[in-house]
Amino acid sequence: MKRxxxxxxxxxxxxxxxxxxxxxxxxxxxxKEIREITIITPDNYESNKDKKYPLLLVLDxxxxxxxxxxxxxxxxxxxxxxxxxIVAINQNKNNERxxxxxxxxxxxxxxKGAKFFEFIGAELLPYVEKKYRxxxxxxxxxxxxxAGFLNFFLYKDNPIxxxxxxxxxxxxxxxxxxxxxxxxxxxxxxFYYQATSDGDLKKIQxxxxxxxEKAKAVTNSNLKYRFDEFKGLSHYSLVTFAIPNAAYHIFxxxxxxxxxxFQEKIAKLPTGHTQYLIDKYTNLEKKLGYKPTIRLNDxxxxxxxxxxxxxxxxxxxLSDVAKKNYPKSMISEYEKGLYYENxxxxxxxxxxxxxxxxxxxxxxxxxxxxxxxxxxxxxx
Numbered sequence: 001m002k003r004x005x006x007x008x009x010x011x012x013x014x015x016x017x018x019x020x021x022x023x024x025x026x027x028x029x030x031x032k033e034i035r036e037i038t039i040i041t042p043d044n045y046e047s048n049k050d051k052k053y054p055l056l057l058v059l060d061x062x063x064x065x066x067x068x069x070x071x072x073x074x075x076x077x078x079x080x081x082x083x084x085x086i087v088a089i090n091q092n093k094n095n096e097r098x099x100x101x102x103x104x105x106x107x108x109x110x111x112k113g114a115k116f117f118e119f120i121g122a123e124l125l126p127y128v129e130k131k132y133r134x135x136x137x138x139x140x141x142x143x144x145x146x147a148g149f150l151n152f153f154l155y156k157d158n159p160i161x162x163x164x165x166x167x168x169x170x171x172x173x174x175x176x177x178x179x180x181x182x183x184x185x186x187x188x189x190x191f192y193y194q195a196t197s198d199g200d201l202k203k204i205q206x207x208x209x210x211x212x213e214k215a216k217a218v219t220n221s222n223l224k225y226r227f228d229e230f231k232g233l234s235h236y237s238l239v240t241f242a243i244p245n246a247a248y249h250i251f252x253x254x255x256x257x258x259x260x261x262f263q264e265k266i267a268k269l270p271t272g273h274t275q276y277l278i279d280k281y282t283n284l285e286k287k288l289g290y291k292p293t294i295r296l297n298d299x300x301x302x303x304x305x306x307x308x309x310x311x312x313x314x315x316x317x318l319s320d321v322a323k324k325n326y327p328k329s330m331i332s333e334y335e336k337g338l339y340y341e342n343x344x345x346x347x348x349x350x351x352x353x354x355x356x357x358x359x360x361x362x363x364x365x366x367x368x369x370x371x372x373x374x375x376x377x378x379x380x
Contacts, residue, residue, distance in 0.1 A: 020040070020041040020045060020046070021038065021039070021040045022038070022039045022040075023036065023037070023038050024036070024037050024038075024039065026123075026124065026127070028119050028123055028124075029123065030115050030116075030118045030119040030122065030123055031112075031115050031116065031119050035089065035090070035096075035119075036089075036090040036093075037061070037087060037088065037089055037090070037124070038061055038065055038086075038087070038088040038090065039085070039086070039087050039088075039128065039132070040065070040069055040085070040086040040088075041053075041085055041132065042076065042083035042084065042085070043073075043076075043083070044083070045083075045085075045133075051133065052133045052134060052135040052290060053082070053083055053084055053085045053132075053133060053134060053135055054082055054084045054085070054134075054135050054137040054138070054139065054288070054290070055084065055085050055087065055125075055128065055129070055134045055135070055137070055138045055139065056068060056072070056084045056085070056086045056087070056138075056139045056140075056141065057087050057088075057089070057120070057124075057125075057138065057139065057140045057141070057161075058086060058087070058088040058089070058140075058141050058142075059088075059089055059091060059097075059140070059141065059142035059143075059146035059147075059149070059150065060089075060091055060092065060097060060142055060143050060146050061088025061089050061090045061091065062090050062091070062092045062093075063092075064088070064141065064142070064143060064239070065086065065088040067239060067240055067243050068086060068141065068243055069086055071243045071244050071247050072084050072086070072247060075244075075247060075248075075251075079255075079256055079295065080248075080254070080255050080256075081247055081248070081251050081254065082251060082254060082292065084139075085128070085132055085134060087124070087128050089120075089124070091146065097145055097146055098145070099111075099112040099113070099116075100112060100113060100116040100146075100149070101113055101116070101145045101146060101148065101149040103149075103152075103172045103173075105173065106173065106174075107172040107173035107174045107175060107178070108152070108155075108172070109149075109152055113149070116149075117149075117152055117153075120153075121153075121160055125138070125160065135288075135290040136290055137162050137163075137288045137290055138160065138161045138162055138163070139161060139162065139163040139164075139165065139191075139250065140153065140161045140163070140164060140165070141164075141165035141166075141167070141246070142165075142166065142167065142169075143167045143168060143239060144167070144168050144169060144170045144204070144235070145170050147165075147166040147167050147168060147169035147170070147194075148166075148169040148170045148171045148172055148175065149172075150164055150166060151164065151166065151169070151171070151172075151175055151179055152172075154179060154182045154183070154186075154190075155178065155182060158188070159186065159188075159190070162188075162189065162190065162191060162288075163190070163191035163192075163193075163250045164190075164191070164192050164193065165193050165242075165243075165246045165250075166192070166193065166194040166195075167194070167195050167238070167239055167242050167243075168195065168196050168197075168200050168201075168204055168208075168235055168238060168239075169194060169204065169208065170203075170204060171207045171208075171211075175207070175211075176207040176208070176210040176211040176214070177210075177214070179192075179211055179215070180211060180214035180215045180217070180218055183215055183218050183220060183223050183225070184218045184219070184220050184223075185220075186220065186222055186223070187222065188222055189222050189224070189286065189287050189288075190222055190223050190224070191224045191225075191249065191250045192215065192223065192224070192225045192226075193225075193226050193227075193228075193242075193245070193246040193249050193250070194208060194211070194212070194226075194227050194228075195227070195228040195229070195230065195238055195241075195242035195245070195246070196208050196228075196229050196230070196238065197229060197230040197231070197232075197233035197234065197235070197237075197238040198229065198230070198231050198232065198233075199232065199233055199234045199235065199237075199238075200234075200235050200238065201235060204235075208227070212227045215227070224249070224250075224252075224287075226245070226246075226249045228241075228242060228245055230242070251288075253280070253283065253284055253287070254284060254288075254292070256295050256297050256298055257280075257295075257297070257298045257301040257302075262301050262304075262305070266301065266302070266305045267305050267308060267309075269305065269309070270309065271309070271311055271314070272314075273302050273305040273306050273309070273311065273314055274302055274306070274314045274317040274318045274321065275317075276302065277294065277298060277299070277302045277318075277321065278321060280298075281294055293325050293326075294321065294322075294325045296326075296331070296362060296363045297363075299318065299321075299322060299331060299335075300363075302318060303315070303318060303335065303338070306318065307338075307342070310342075312338075312339055312342045312343055313339070315335050315336070315338050315339035315342075316335075316336065316339050318335050319332045319333070319335035319336045319339070320332070322335055326362060328359060328360050329359055329360045329361070329362035329365075330356035330357070330359040330360060330361060330362060330365050330370060331356075331362055331363075331365060332356075333352050333353070333355040333356035333359060334352070334353070334356045334365055334370070336348075336352040336355075337349050337352035337353040337356060337370075337373060337377075340352055341373075341377055346377040346378070346380050349373075349377040350374050350377050350378050353370045353371075353373045353374035353377070354370070354374050356370045357370040357371060357374065
């Protein structure tokens with residue numbers, strides 16, 4: 001156990017050396033005060049000048065930032081989760097959270113709560129998205145009071161957030177009824193996650209379970225909903241269990257093609273292997289609002305399935321997809337070379353491999369490897 005904790009601490013410390021963490025004093029016109037925010041960019045943010053990243057807005061930043069950062073950093077290291085830009089609002093130095101989340105008897109933000117709502121949507125998000133390369137996919141997370149407050153963004157006809165992580169929320173009046181109504185009506189993909197535990201406050205549990213029953217009855221195809229009730233955990237300890245579940249709920253399907261997926265789905269297809277790859281990333285784009293570059297390992301998995309089933313024509317389609325995703329690398333010409341080699345057109349295979357030689361290496365595809373393949377088909 002000590003060794004596991006040491007490895008995790010070492011991992012987080014080593015990543016902290018490369019991630020850029022900035023603490024800013026944000027002068028808000030809406031709030032008429034200066035608020036402290038923390039912005040954490042991914043490890044490779046500076047080296048990937050063209051890449052955009054999903055945005056995670058964390059309320060109660062003093063104690064929720066690190067657990068969210070740890071989960072997303074670890075997941076991104078293994079390419080199980082995308083890299084994200086984390087923006088955290090600190091709300092606990094002078095008990096700001098209580099004023100930030102105020103609402104009236106009708107269950108709507110009022111006074112400081114209404115101003116804080118506008119601060120997020122009209123000031124903070126535009127500022128971050130102007131200064132940083134943010135993808136059009138926004139998440140928001142909070143605990144108890146702030147978890148209840150984040151639901152107010154769902155009340156809008158076109159919510160500014162795509163995903164909601166509500167950890168043991170304290171709801172405003174009628175919120176457990178209004179949220180399911182909004183989830184049923186929203187016309188764009190929405191991810192909603194809420195969590196409690198058997199050791200949580202009873203008043204919280206009751207309203208959450210009411211929401212859960214109604215949310216599960218919603219038939220909106222745009223909604224992806226999950227509710228977790230943990231056993232043996234307290235109001236606070238459930239956070240560390242819920243965050244990974246929330247992250248993988250939102251980014252389900254983002255993970256690389258696994259051995260199980262390959263064996264049970266892809267390899268068994270008689271045809272359409274390249275289309276499977278296209279559909280996987282098209283569906284991901286529809287859900288998340290941005291399209292990740294297709295992983296090299298996923299190309300290799302589809303290539304293996306094509307060769308196994310001898311559907312060589314699909315290698316040409318795979319080549320076209322590779323060119324769109326890696327226009328400067330040799331993978332597109334390499335796939336063409338495989339097609340011609342397996343259809344016994346050695347002259348064209350030689351030409352394709354030599355064309356690949358003149359492009360950038362990628363993964364295990366090297367210039368020496370292309371020369372070896374070219375020489376092999378030339379001698380036949």
